Amino acid sequence: MRPVARQMEFGFHPVASEILEVKSQDDVGIAEACSRLMGIDDELTAICSRLCLMQDLPDLAARVGVEWNPRMRSTAGRATWPMCLIELNTHLPKISQEEVLRTLLHELAHLVTYERLGHGNCSPHGEQWQQACSDLGIPGESATHRLPLPSRKVKRQWKYLCPSCGSKIERVRRFKSRVACYQCCQDSKGGYYNERFRLVEISLT
Ligand SMILES: [Zn+2]
Ligand SMILES: [Zn+2]
Structure with missing residues (x-):
């Protein structure tokens, strides 16, 4: 379990931290659980639903889904509209649980922005998205990640x-x-x- 001070340092939303805390106490490690992948991740979906409700977005709370994508390489995560699907790179848990949550919230912020303003009415990482990041507990989130994920570079043959x-x-x-x-x-x-x-x-x- 991570010390409380570290959670503060990362500035996660209290609810998200609390839920992550519960997860880390599980017998099955997050990474192991993720490697079983495929299909909707019920726990992460529940985190997103709960955060959407707290943002007063019940429709989004009902529609949001989180899935692990083993084909992702350099992309940490992706949010698809109007399916409200968040896909996460299966390499993330090997980096850290913080990065799983941070990426999850980053992508959720995209969905929150679309839900609030309508898709197409906002630039991907613009002011409204930054506001959504703040609302979800990751103020100052950047548009791009610098995570050690596998390179997308394809070998020239x-x-x-x-x-x-x-x-x-x-x-x-x-x-x-x-x-x-x-x-x-x-x-x-x-x-x-x-x-x-x-x-x-x-x-x-
Ligand atoms: Zn983004
Ligand atoms: Zn020539």
Whole structure:
């Protein structure tokens, strides 16, 4: 269980802290519970519902759902409207419980903002969203995270080399048809395909 002082430091909403406290006393650790994933997380959904009620948003309280998404990589969480679904990255519990809750509240703030103002009437991380973050107990929340989540970078699999000018391009997918160097074709024949400038394919794997 985290010491009380730490909760204050993170500035969580008292209710959220209290609920998290209950969770951390469970025999099953949060990370373990999360790794069983899939489907709606009843406990986290209950936290969100309760916070929505406290914001006087009973409709949102009834509709909100929280789900773990094992396909997320660099994205910590996502809130989808009008489904009112919050998806959380399954790597978050490995970082800390604080980050689970913080991300949950960050995403909930998006839903609260949409519910209050209507989707499309507010910028994603604008003033209204910042207000919602304050209301939910995470004032000063930033739009982006700096969490050590897996990189989204996809490895380039193919390299193509122009035999004439030597310029290179890298691709994840292989070209399906013959491709020539754009610049060289432009320079010599006004943009028409020229076999002389056909790119040489090199596999990087
Ligand atoms: Zn956001
Ligand atoms: Zn070229």
